Amino acid sequence: MISPKIENIFVDEKLKSKEICKKYIAKFPKAKLIPITNEEKEKILEKVNRSKNNIFITEAKGDIFKPCPGTDESHICCQYWVINQVWNCPLNCTYCILQYYLKSPMIITYINYEKMKAEITKKLDSEPKRFFRIGTGELGDSLVYDNLNRSAEEFIKYFVNKNNAIFELKTKSDNVDHLLEKNHNGKTVISWSLNPSEVIKNEEPMSAKLNERLTAVKKVQDVGYKLGFHFDPIIYYDNWKEGYSYLIKKLFKVAKPENITWISMGSLRYPPETKDKIIEKFPKTKIVYSEMFRGKDNKSRYFKPLRIEMYKYIYSLLRKYGNKDLFIYFCMEDKDVWQKVIGFSPKNNAHLDFLFAEYLYNKFPQMNIPEPIFDNYQKFITE
Secondary structure, eight states: OOOOOOOEEEEEGGGTTSHHHHHHHHHOTTSEEEEEOHHHHTTHHHHSOSOTTEEEEEOOOSOOEEEOOOOOTTSBOOOOEEEOOEEOOTTOOTTOTHHHHOOOSSEEEEOOHHHHHHHHHHHHHHOTTSOEEEESOSSSOSSTTHHHHOHHHHHHHHHTTOTTEEEEEEESSOOOGGGTTSOOTTOEEEEEEOOOHHHHHHHOTTSOOHHHHHHHHHHHHHTTOEEEEEEEEEOOOTTHHHHHHHHHHHHTTTSOGGGEEEEEEEEOEEOGGGHHHHHHHOTTOOGGGSOEEEOTTSOEEEOHHHHHHHHHHHHHHHHHHSOTTOOEEESSBOHHHHHHHHSOOOSSHHHHHHHHHHHHHHHOGGGOOOOOOHHHHHHOOOO
16 A cells, blocks of 8 residues: 555644544654644634645534445445544545545544444444444545554454454455454454455555455464454446456455355445546546446446446356355445345345344344344334
8 A cells, every 4th residue: 555645633632632633743754743722623624725634633513423424315325334433535546535525634533432332332232122233434444544543443442342343444445453452252253355456556546455455364364363354346348358357266265254244245335526626636537437327316326237247247247256155235226236246135224134144143143133123124214
């Protein structure tokens, strides 16, 4: 992975002596540490240039723990929950929607962990018979700066004894060494977004190379972490079949199916208004020149026949080189796609939520999760 550079470290004045600030200064000795007051805090986002070479260490005031926004009711979503502890990502993948929809011009990291844990505890205690999948990778990569932030270990430790939840860290990095000696009790999933090397080179150039990601997969697998993989976004290009075939063969030479919690598939999609912004920022990218159409959720997508062709091919490879027991699901796809690719579709979002719980309950009995009851999952609150 190409190490992102930090030029300015903005920090709430009352937090300037925190260990996290010392770690950032040690990592980036040329960076300026700039304490700011409460009065300046609201204006700071307008003062700095729009650069991800700036980081803001602060405390969150509003809710941090929320249901994943997903998409509208025309598509199936999995009722995942997110901890929005980090905002923005320095990896600058060409297709990333964050760089167009987040208003922050810098990386923001919140460090009032006790507040976040209290929010999670309140939710878990309110629905003790529901099994929650919870992660931090919605608004930023979970691990790019985690050896400095040390937020992952805060949550890994928190979830150790939580029977009705599992914690996921999503990344395109290989920054895992600091997590290898942590006690996780099998309650943490470390997952990778995966694409062929050609796509990584052209569309994700600052992220870890494929071999680097797979080396990191082996490291965490060897110390007992559960694994997850996200083929999302799947990107069409001239040699996509050869690329995804090579990727999946290589993946299962490292990842053992018995350690895998889930695998997602989702195709390239973005709000149509971001197309010109992508071209402006990444003039060499070709992703915006594929034939696409506006879907029911108002996002530009590949035509459904192409999506189905790609999904069927990748799904068959996952079954061939993995095994038939893998839990494979679609992110933001409609029932018709589910039916045509795998011959089945969840009835609704709550049904898919139940299927996750049922699968994990049966595959990992040592987790001691509550026995899933279908009728109960239809009644759970997702807000």
